[in-house]
Amino acid sequence: MNQAVVVKNLTKKFGDFVAVNDISFSVDRGSIFAFLGPNGAGKSTTIKMLTTLLRPTSGEILVNGFNPLKDQDKTRKSFGIVFQDPSLDEELTALENMDFHGIIYGMENNLRKKRIEELLKIVELWEKRNLLVKTFSGGMKRRLEIARGLLHHPKIFFLDEPTLGLDPQTRNQIWEYIRKLNKNESITVFFSTHYMEEADKVADQIAIIDNGRIIIQGSSEKLKEKTKKKSLEDAFLSLTGKKIREEEASGIDRLRTRRQMWRGGRR
């Protein structure tokens, strides 16, 4: 099994609207994989299907060799995730959030305590472990989520826009940790981002998704070569066009979708 993720003909429809349209790709074990695409392209929806949060309309998925629909708990134990939106309990302390996670993932007490200390030190939050999360800055919360996602020794780490809204210092720092963990614990990393330079720097493989379809995959070099552009950003723009996505939206389906986003259906 050299592939951490295998996806075949994966499709997800919300009503009549096709959010993910017949995509296929695979991610090599131990590699760093970047999933890029404009707003609303279907990145988060794909990640939710890979991580058992959404049922695909059709298609096949293997995560660490497990089928997320059939072997739900085995799949869940084998990955860690940082969601696009915050997911901490702000009324608890950093340590309590970590403990909660370790316990529901069935970790044995001593191992859990040791690993929590180790990870909180890596993300530089050990000193602040007894503070309520609501007193944390955005960057501290993100670092805590990263530490939490890694607590149960996952083989794959999904990160949906992990550096969203963070300053350049924090972003660099976060990629430092992630690269280190990828090397030291040989964790496969699957991330999405809107910062092209991040993907350019850290990703071994890149897939670009647009309107629910994967339009190209390969290394950053290959993408630049194919589009004859100097930077990944220019390559991305030439592949996905310069139009802002919402302007393209037409038809009742898109409208309905957007209304659902307002009502909070998007979470």
Add this chain to the structure above:
Amino acid sequence: MRTIYVLWLRQIKRYLRSKSRIVGSLGQPLLFMVALGFGFGPIFQKAGAGNYIEFLAPGIIAQGILFTAMFSGTEIIWDRQFGFLKETLVAPVSRMEIMIGRTIGGATIATLQGAIIFILSLLVGFKPSDISSVLSSFFVVFLIAILFTATGTAIASTLDDFQGFQLIMNFLIMPMFFLSGALFPLNNLPPFIINISKINPLTYGVDGLRATLTGSSHFGLKTDILILSIITSIVLAVGSYLFSKIEV
């Protein structure tokens, strides 16, 4: 088992940390007891119905439990808004365990709240018939607490925002309270009100509490417990189903 425990613990911690919530949710029952208790007491007495505080206190305890339990159940909406729900849904535990942990957690808080209101009622002048009956009332209290936490969870599983919560408050919780016999006896009422009360689960909770705390009851303690148990089982089953269907 540890999953259920840690979910329970989380809710207790959150409750104990929100001092304003504890104090706030005690103000209302206290107001009801003082204003209504002293206000209607003389009329009640004149009508030959006995001591009003004696009658009212079990009703207000039930009301406190109803509000707290429903609120705890609907905390799912908050967890969804703040994103924490995803953390539990993506963990290698069954939805059933999550539902049980949350329900027991919410019910524990509601029971605590009920106990505090009971103590407040003693200060206002409530005298329960004897001490052993107080202990048996705990069973009824916990049953009501489980029932309404599960009801809150079931409803909240189908909602995704705060507006829905206001609707529940106005069209479910308030009518349940007013039409449960918490404030006035069910004897001699127009038949349509009696019929509404009879399909209101809180009615049996109030009656059961009154039976254990003061010794007088409308339906009898056995009937109350039987009906409450049946409704609770149904709501738990429906709630678990709805909760298992949540997608984020």
